[in-house]
Amino acid sequence: MGASTNNKPKHTKCSQQEMYAMRPTLTPSYSSVLLLLASLFCISFGFIAYENAKEIVQLEARYDEACKKDGFFTSSLSSSVESLSEEELMHSTGTGTTCTVSLGVAPEYIKAPIYIYYGISSMYQNHRRFVRSRSNEQLMGQTESGSDMCDPKNTVDGEKMNPCGLAAWSTFNDTFAVNVDGQPRAVSDKDISWKGDREFKFANYLPTRVNDDPATRGGKEIEGTVQEDEHFIVWMRTASTKTFRKLWGVIETDIEKGQEITVDVTNLYNSYAFGGEKRVYFSTTTWLGGRNHAFALYNIVVGFLLLISSVLLGILGVVFREKKLPEKRL
Template identity: 25%
Template sequence: MAVWNRKKKQQQESNGEVDDQGKEKKGNWRRPANTAFKQQRLKAWQPILTPRTVLPTLFIIGLIFAPIGGLLIWGSNLITELTLDYTQCDTASSSFSSLPSFTYKLRSADAGASFSPPQWSFVPAPQGAEGEQGTCTIQFDVPADMGPSVFVYYKLTNFFQNHRRYVKSLDSNQLQGKAPDANALSKGNCSPLDSINGIPIYPCGLIANSIYNDTIGNFTPVSAGTEVYNFTSSGIAWPGEAKKYVSNPGYANLSLVSPPPNWHAKYGDRYNASSFPDLQADEHFQVWMRTAGLPTFTKLYGRNDSSVLPKGRYQVVVGMNFPVEMFGGTKSIVISTVSWVGGKNSFLGWAYVGTAALFVALALVGLGWHCVKPRRLGDMSLLSWNQGGR
C-alpha cells in the first residue's frame, strides 16, 4: 500500500500537480480557454466625444424626432372622442336638463363642428328592486360622421384593480371547469368571497364580484330620419381570452352553487340550469377579468365595425347598477373612433416633440459654448498637475 501511494505521489510531482509542501495544485483543466472572448481580449471601440461629433448628432436626433412627433400628433387628431360622465345622473330630474360643463368633453377631428351641450334625465328604480338605482337617459350631439369603426367604452376613476390582493382574488381551476368545493376554495386566493354558508361561489373572488354591471344601450336618434345605431359585444375581448374559461363549470348540482353577492340581483341566491352564466361566451366578463394597471382606465363595452355613425343628436339609456361613490370614483361613457395610431392619445407625439426640442436646445447651447470658449482637443495644460498653484 505504501509503495502504491509513493508511486502516485511521484506521478503527480512529474505532472506538476503537487507543490513543495505536498499540496495538490489546480490543473490546467480549470483555466479558461485561450480565446479572445474568455480572456477578455475582444476588440472595443471607445469613441472620443468632441464638439465636431456630439453637436451634429444632437441636431440629427432632434430633426428626426420632431417630424415623428408631429406625425403622431396629427394621427391622434384624426380621432373623434366624446366623454360623458354620468356619475351624478341620479341627482337629475325626470325631465331633461343640461349636464355640468365639467362632466363632458369632446375632442373632434373637425375643429369647426358645432356641438350642443348634452342633457340627461333620471328615472329611479321601483322600490324593492335589488341592486338597481334607476335608468339614466343621456342626449348628446355627434358633430360629424364617425367611423367605421366606432367603439363604446366605460371609464372608471379611482378604482385600483392593480391592488395585489385584488389581482390574486380568483381561482383558475374553477374558471377552467374543475369544480373545486368550498373547502378547496377556502385554501385559495378567493377569500373572503369563496363560499356562502359552505356553498361554493362561482365565479369566486373579488374581481368577479365587482364586475361593472351598468348597461349601456344602443344609440337612438332624437330626430327622425336616422336609424338606431347598434353595437355588439362580439370581439371586445382580447384574442385568446375565451380559452381561460369554460361554458360548463363542472358542478354536478347547479342549485348547490351560489353566485357572487353582487350578482344576486341578476341570478338570485342560487343558480339553475337555465340561468347559469356562460363565461366562455361572456366577453364583458372576460374584459373585466383582465385587470387594469392604473386606477383610471377604460374598458371596451361595444363596437360597430360595419357602419358610419351619422351626424346628429342621439340618446342612450344607461341602467345604473354600479356604485362608485363608496370609493370616491367616477364612471363615464366614452365614444371614440380609431386611426392608424390606435386610440386618441397625443402623449407619445408630444413626448417625441419634447425630446426633439431638448436635443436641439442642448446642441445650440453646446455650439454657443464652443464658439465662445473653444477648447483644443488633448490640451495637456488642463491636466491638474499642470495647473500651477491651483
C-alpha cells in the same frame, strides 16, 4: 482522420472570430450628432401623432349623476339616492335605474367601426388586495376550488365561488343601448377582448355562485361560459390607474354628420359607494389607437430636450477640441 478533417469548418474570419471591430469613442461631437438624430425622430413622430389624434372623433357624457336623479334603488330600500345615507349607499346592492344621456350631434361624418367605452374614476383596480384576489388556475379551468388568494370573496353563503375573488365579483354591469336620431343602433360585443386572453387565460366552463344573488352581488353575472362572456374578460384585465376606461362594444355602421346620438343606460353598478364617476365614450381609432394628445406632446417635449442637449454638446465639442483617438482593430 479523414472524416475529422472533412468536418472541420472553413477557415474564415467569421468562424475563427477574426472579424474587424470598432469601439467608437463617445466624444461630445459624436454624442451631439446622435442626440440630434434622436431629437429629429421624436419631434417628427410627435407632430405626426398629434395630427393623427386630431383626426379621431370622440364624444363622451357622464351619466352617474343623470341616473342618480331618478333614484338608485336597493332591494330593501325604496327611497331615492338623495335621501339615502352614506352608510346605506355603501351597502347598496341596487336593482338599478334607467336614464337617457345625450352625446350631442355628430360633429362630422363618423366612419365605422365606432368603439363604445365605459369609464370609471376613483376605483383602484391596481390595489394589491384587488390584484391578488383572483385565481388564474381556476379561470383557466385547472382547478375548481379557488385558493386563499381569493379572499375576501372565496365563498357565498358557505358555497365556493367559481371564478372567485374581488375582481370577478365586482364585474361592471351597467348596460347601454344606442340610438341615432331616435332609431336603435346595433352594438356588437364580438372580439372586444384580446384573443390571447380568450384562448389561454379563460376556460370554457360554467360559473357557479358569481353574483347570482342580488343580496350579495357586487356586479355582473357571467353570461354563458367564462370564455364566452367577453365583457367579463375585458373587466378582468386590470387597469393601471384609478381612472380608466374599458371597451364595451362596437358599432359597425357609419353615423352621418348632424345626427343626434343618445344612450339609454341601465344604471346598476354602484359607483356611489366609493364616490366614483361613470362615463360613456364614443370614439374612432387610427393606426396609433385612440385619442392621446399626451403621448404626442411627450414625444415633442423629449425631442426638444434632446435637441437642446445636442446643441450644448456640440458647443462643448468646439470649445474643447477633443483629441481624435485612433481606431483599434481587434
